[in-house]
Amino acid sequence: MSEEVKSEETTVQEGEEKSVQAPVSEEKKRIKKQYVSSHPAGGWQVKLEGSTKATKRFATKVEAEQYAKGLAKKQGTTVVRKKKDGSFQKKR
Numbered sequence: 001m002s003e004e005v006k007s008e009e010t011t012v013q014e015g016e017e018k019s020v021q022a023p024v025s026e027e028k029k030r031i032k033k034q035y036v037s038s039h040p041a042g043g044w045q046v047k048l049e050g051s052t053k054a055t056k057r058f059a060t061k062v063e064a065e066q067y068a069k070g071l072a073k074k075q076g077t078t079v080v081r082k083k084k085d086g087s088f089q090k091k092r
Contacts, residue, residue, distance in 0.1 A: 032075075034068045036061065037082040046071065 032049045039045040044064035045054035055071070058064040061081075068079045081089040 032077045033080045034072050034075075034077050035080050035082060036064045036068050037086070038084050048077070 035047045044058045044061045046068045
């Protein structure tokens, strides 16, 4: 006598393997980044990855980094810092 396990999609006989796919909302999502970089018009900017506009502009890089850290903590993103020449700065 074999037991059957019923689900919404299929019926599986005992001893058979069934592949289970997690719903899209439970899959691991890619974490976006907050970029701290120099602004073309002068100063520094914080910009979300994929965005065309800066989130906010600052006079100094220190101010931009502090803002980006707070924003990243709230939104669950990470901070990537760039040098004035556009190259990536080492992580702290």
